[in-house]
Amino acid sequence: MADPEHLAWRDLAVAVARAGAERIRARAGAADLRVDTKSTETDPVTEVDREVEAMVVESLLAARPDDGVVGEEGADRAGTSGVRWLVDPIDGTVNFLYGIPGCNVSVAAEAGGQVVAAAVVDPLHGDVFAAARGHGATRNGHALRATSASDPARSLVGTGFGYDPERRRRQAEVLVRVLPQVRDVRRLGAAAVDLCWVACGRLDGYYETGLQAWDWAAGGLVAEEAGARVGTVGDVPLPDGLPGACIVAAAPDLFDPLRALVAAAGAAEV
Template sequence: MNCSYREVCEAAARAGGEVLRGWLGRIRAREKGRNDLVTEADVESQQVIQRLVLTRFPEHLFLGEESTDEGRPDLRQAFESDTPVWIVDPLDGTTNFVHGLPAFSVSVAVSQRGRTVAGVVYDPIADECFSATAGGGAFLNGEAIRVSDCRSLDQALVAASFSAHVERDSPEIRRFVEVMMRCQAIRRFGSAALNLCYVAAGRLDGYWATSVKAWDVAAGCLILAEAGGQVTHIDGRPFSLLDPRFASSATESLHGELVEVLKAAG
């Protein structure tokens, strides 16, 4: 069944990506909150994905970023249910998308009792489809991928995600500065799903995030884990989509070093 789920994840992600390609360059955005944009592209992408998923699995739950509060299932209750739940970000990297920056993606995952069993992240501009099933490995356009062998922070290319507006003395800034002082280089790409996949593919060595939701990272965390990477809560505890602030790394030794720096700074 996991293979079937992966196939539907991929079909849904590619369908959403096709919508985004059609909207690129002709976007009207509105604000959900400060620096929190929603576009017609987000909404249409989710509609296409939801229709495809629920046509195939009408009894399943659907949790999408653009779902209304009334139509969005409670994640904790969903994880306690035997009913599979689809966790979808129809456009991860909305700000990049609105500005025409080609760093955004579609993320589709399916979870059972709190465990992600299949996931796909699709970059519609690069036509890169990252996928994984639990216990089945991680792939990029059908070819197996693996994390890098980076073992120390001073050799690591790292990415970070946190809110755009934070105080100068906030933990987010302290973490960023402390890691920046110790790593080879640091990046902020603006798509959590792609960042996780880049660690999975060996393009990045580490990544941490404090401002993400379950739909941003459900697929990417599975893909990274299946590629041999490490994912924990930002303080080193086991990772949970119910509190998806996390640190991720290519290797265990690098992960221990990154988590210690993040904990000391935050």
Template sequence: MDRDLGAARELAVGLAVRAGRLQIDRRDTLRVGAPKAHANDVVSDVDIDSEQLIVDAIRAAWPDDAVQAEEGHGRDGASGWKWVIDPLDGTRNYISRTGPWSVCIALYQGDEARMAVVHEPVAGETFSAVDGGGALLNGEVISASGGGSLAEALIGVSFQPNPRTKDRAGRLIREVLPLAGDIRRLPAALNLVYLACGRLDGGVALDTKLWDIAAGALIAREAGVVLGGRDADFSTELTIGAGPALWAELSEKVRKAA
């Protein structure tokens, strides 16, 4: 079944902006629920309501599409298309007011990402891409960093804060930080879209979920970022990204450390 990906992007951008506005408006009155998988895996009523807003509109527009969403509003579909949604990537930052977060929406056809949106509410920045159509930031074309020296590179690091992954991240940082210009810890989606617009030279994400990286990965790829993991394909277990000039050096170091 064909799909108008431009119309899908237009809908996703509008929904991401609406969800981001809800998140800003309700930040002073949010309620934090019980942790999910571990003590640092927190969720708020704003996460849940943001997801409901997005999913309800997608169901109204394309009722036969599948939905995979972080906070449980998923469903099977019959169209061959699937929406992958993280309504608030970076909940800990959002709750604690210590850093950025984003709204992430991706559309898959089978196993292939075809459209993606990542919206950062506070900055008012909306990153988007359509498969084969390049990557945009607020409607303007973006591209990956051309930097090729790891010693001068700014590297984004993302990881789930469970004990096992923190141990992996600690080993990675011990190996890579002395060789790099500097690192920044970021939610996975923003790590990838900051790679896409050249703010970061490289990035690594450990033990994510598909909804954390689905949208950002397509945007990064469309901006010219090279993506991989333990081998040629990136995965939720390990995602490495860099501009073409830095890719070989960074991926070699990360694979050894991670």
């Protein structure tokens, strides 16, 4: 049953993500950004990633001081309320560095073992995606619905690549097997927006291996609440099955054939 409280959490997620997105919009592609690296030399983090995470976390805890928070850039607070927020301050940092649309702020609330409220704000595209479990999903206030695609050969599919060079090589091998069997493939460079694009019909499906919870949580709920199916190759349970699993999101009738296709291509083995 839909919980009215999830709507309040959704609205809070939208408010804090909007504020962070304004900071992204003002600084995207700036020449004077300070840039460090994390897991590999191609995995950047900027001063703005850290600033936006601090802004979002501070705002969430000001509104809900007993909640837990986990953020990509190090926020980690257990909380006592049973609600945990998952924050990606800049999903698509490489896009942000180059001023390419797709970078976004992704905020999700988790309770009872599932994601129940979400916001993904992409300031350069001018998109605010939001969802509350049982209440549907919206883009800029308008209800979303996934496509009716069912045949991979006629479907536009999104994917992404990790930062580790060896994983990227294996992901490219998977793509070589997938590409001839779908209409075409898009690589936007931001998992949350890929998932939201499944929700709004800009993509028919999406798959990627190696995501963290903050990468998929908000966008995954938006996709689900728009009628898409979201799961993993091999039915590894979410959320604890990631980051090793391959996540798949697709229009309802496309989900099974797309999952079978990427499984056969070896996506779960990268």
